[in-house]
Amino acid sequence: MQHRKLATIEDVAAIAGVSIATVSRAINEPTKVADETRRRVAEAVARTGYTTNAMARSLRMRRSNMILILAPDVGDPNFSNILVGLETEASKRGYGVLIGNTQNDPAREADYLRFINSNQADGLILLTGHLPYGIGAAGSAMRLPPMVAVNEPVSNSDVPFVGVDNFEGARIAAEHLIAQGHRRIAFIGHSTSKAVNKLREQGYRAALSGAGLAIDPLLILDGDGTTESGRAATEHMFVRDVLPTAFLCVNDATALGVIISLTARKYDLPRDFSVMGFDDISFASFVTPSLTTMKQPRHRIGEGAMDLLLALLAGETPANTEVLLRSELIVRNSVGAPRRA
Amino acid sequence: MQHRKLATIEDVAAIAGVSIATVSRAINEPTKVADETRRRVAEAVARTGYTTNAMARSLRMRRSNMILILAPDVGDPNFSNILVGLETEASKRGYGVLIGNTQNDPAREADYLRFINSNQADGLILLTGHLPYGIGAAGSAMRLPPMVAVNEPVSNSDVPFVGVDNFEGARIAAEHLIAQGHRRIAFIGHSTSKAVNKLREQGYRAALSGAGLAIDPLLILDGDGTTESGRAATEHMFVRDVLPTAFLCVNDATALGVIISLTARKYDLPRDFSVMGFDDISFASFVTPSLTTMKQPRHRIGEGAMDLLLALLAGETPANTEVLLRSELIVRNSVGAPRRA
DNA sequence: GTCGAGACTGTAAACCTTTACATCGATCAT
DNA sequence: ATGATCGATGTAAAGGTTTACAGTCTCGAC
Known part of the structure; x- marks a missing residue:
């Protein structure tokens, strides 16, 4: 309840009787630390309720494990289901999802780039059909993050695309x-x-x-x-x-x-x-x-796009830069045989 | 294009010929620095394309300027428009919005709390109608972040609520x-x-x-x-x-x-x-x-909820813990006078 | 001429990790 | 016995900010 200070890695180290480096390793590379030590660290973590501070970690590792999604209108039901797919896949892989509702406003698009520039997001999903305003300008010499276009490809660019065929x-x-x-x-x-x-x-x-x-x-x-x-x-x-x-x-x-x-x-x-x-x-x-x-297949489009983006982030160079998924015929009541065939 | 190193506050300081403290002040508290100095800093910032590293800042300031939104289904059109309102208001006030699609899965709800625990989010918007699983448990002694319930109040709790009347x-x-x-x-x-x-x-x-x-x-x-x-x-x-x-x-x-x-x-x-x-x-x-x-009034509900949450975050204690907005009568064609009145 | 106040600016600590490098034993081949 | 290798751990730097505190300088009052 109180906003009392959170446990840090030092607290854990002190309790476990090891150095902070060992605590870090016990958590992130368990194989590199002796069984007994790992056990003690685990116990200390449990005792203190320690969670690693994502900010410190991101600062040090230069990556945030966050993905920024730029969409003209998140409320559009067409998008929102893709969003669910994107989020599901990201979450499964330990990434968080940041949303930017641009309303096709250049100013807002440019503003959201602060997340990229300031290392708050590692990658970019574009539902807008174009590069965000302010990123195209060669003068800005801005570093392009890994990105994937969804739903609508980015015209004359080599941005990978995931969508329906x-x-x-x-x-x-x-x-x-x-x-x-x-x-x-x-x-x-x-x-x-x-x-x-x-x-x-x-x-x-x-x-x-x-x-x-x-x-x-x-x-x-x-x-x-x-x-x-x-x-x-x-x-x-x-x-x-x-x-x-x-x-x-x-x-x-x-x-x-x-x-x-x-x-x-x-x-x-x-x-x-x-x-x-x-x-x-x-x-x-x-x-x-x-x-x-x-x-x-909106859900699968979202998942596929996120999967591709995370592959890009992992440094892989995927075979095809364009993934097309098949749509499914849904038969209801608006189609019948012609009257006088 | 290249992943070349971003300019830091030190680079700016060097170019402007001042200390990093002054640069920081010139950016964050402009009145506290001499006009001439501020001008030089501004120029140096422009020259380097400097953006402050959000991670370092968050680490130091112990807040991320991020809000986590927990919703059972972001794809639900009922929610997605509220989401737009939430995002609009947050963005206007310099906050980012992180989404968590829980699908009412306790495991996922608990998982998203990592954003809170690790300081990646300062506040919480609940569209779920209940406290996230794992936060209620008194044993966990978990620190409760500022939060606001939207759409559906959190039963028997004092979580502030914004919704329709x-x-x-x-x-x-x-x-x-x-x-x-x-x-x-x-x-x-x-x-x-x-x-x-x-x-x-x-x-x-x-x-x-x-x-x-x-x-x-x-x-x-x-x-x-x-x-x-x-x-x-x-x-x-x-x-x-x-x-x-x-x-x-x-x-x-x-x-x-x-x-x-x-x-x-x-x-x-x-x-x-x-x-x-x-x-x-x-x-x-x-x-x-x-x-x-x-x-x-979904859009306004979203804005109102975010406004309330940001007030909470700013340390204010709002007068009323329940904000009810009026719905609007939309007359279409499904209602008429009774047949034999 | 001295003192105090006020306006700016600089120094350095703190925020919390990860990780390169060093250290220390133990084991093993020679 | 010696040296090399290996596994486990520790030390310390680095990542980029913000900010308390200290310092410098100017100016006006006495």
Whole structure:
């Protein structure tokens, strides 16, 4: 209860009747100390309730056993599950996890670098998709810590990346629709700037080509991944009167927009139209109809990224600088056979 | 790029032509050093890119400027937004945030205490609803760090608490239903063990009493806050054929179960029945009908809790040991006037 | 001219480890 | 008997700060 002084290694040494060096060794390299001595030290540790002071240790060893995680928004459910994976793996390996919520604010990003500069963190996990502001500047001559990008790769850089295989996932999704008998499949979420969107569109194209289906440019609509973009794209199709039998959406949020639009027009899903998402975000199972989608292995992504980072920290040079995990097809109720196949 | 040695305070001192003590003062207590000297130090700092080594500083000052957050599941969207608030406030005040995902595993909880014991964290935020395992034991004689409970109070303890005013929120919710003309209002989620449930039920009772409505025990059903419990309770009401015109649910998950049950029975909401939730979790706006509910000010809860903890750390003894924030009524489409009022 | 006060600055200790190097016996090969 | 080797331990330095205390200098009052 009282804030009384904690036991130090000297207290332990005194009780055990050995030097502090021996205590340190008994704790960190048990094999290097005689059995009897080790026993006495262990007892003294128990008696005093000694815990090694992490600050002193970090100061001396020049490493903190801490990892800094930079994310634009920790509250985003998409991230938070990755976070759990990251934390689980780090904790298992004796590392602590420090979080930095940047909100894409350059000032905050730069600020968090103080953890790196001041040795408070040994490595960096980037969920932001770019190097933190202030680290790129060559002038700053700042020392780059070991780091791994997750979820979104850092463009034109050699930062190792762990994420989902978007191309493959979108291909599987499109093939699922094709297997249901769909021939006119729209892709909602075309974008020239977002890497994720581009990869998923490529997967879509690959699946159609693989099935010998022509790609109709009129069925490929722009979208930035928001619910509103899904709604707008759907409305646009009705205006132009160019309709598919199935919508493959770049993500679940977009799919939700499509569903909202179709439901407002009194269509019965999936009888009239099939809709497919990507990500399996939390509400995917609660929408009506519940959303068939590709589930991202978020937990495993987190674990994998941390595993890679810790390998980097241990000085290893991993074989592949890009780890892609497979997403899983989750069949729910938003996809069915086309009405008039 | 290279892992070259970082500049120390000595380097700065040498360049500025002063002692290290002066450098330290120039940085930490600028008023205590002459203008000219301060200028020279500032220049030297800029030249070397010096950052003070947090480890050395923490070792010397016996505090780390870190806060440990213990949560059962960081991925839970209910928590993750609180987390953002906690982090925002901490960061603003120069503190870092360390996360510990306990999964309610006693072993993990105990393990995270190493951060406290080893001075790696100065304070503790508890989202778990109980003292970490291994801290309660009086035998361990462990020093209790300053801490604050969030979301769920720590039962029979004097740990300060920051959270939402459940009683008040539930009362407002019930009053909203009453204002719509409802007289037979069910409460789904009675529980003798969960403090949150009890408070919300009390708010419900207070509203009814305040409006001069009798409380019908048959309209108060058990529930543990899960979607399934909401579904089961609703089915149970149909079996007994005791029906309300509105369902006030202990939380959104329960409300979702109620909606699923009613929708399955082909009722039209909110024409046939009104349903109200509590929490405003992310999918509340995506369900059909979208859910009228009480929104928890999660971000502010997080900020408030961190603010309180930092006050504690600063040695202040805050007036009230319990901070209750008001929830906000979010009107959507699941509540309407009763059919035959 | 002396003294005191006040403004700056410097010296050195303390914070608690880890670890290179030295020491000391004991064992063993020669 | 000598020297080498080896295992176990101790000594002391180093890691980079903060800060109590002491010191120096200037200036004004007497």
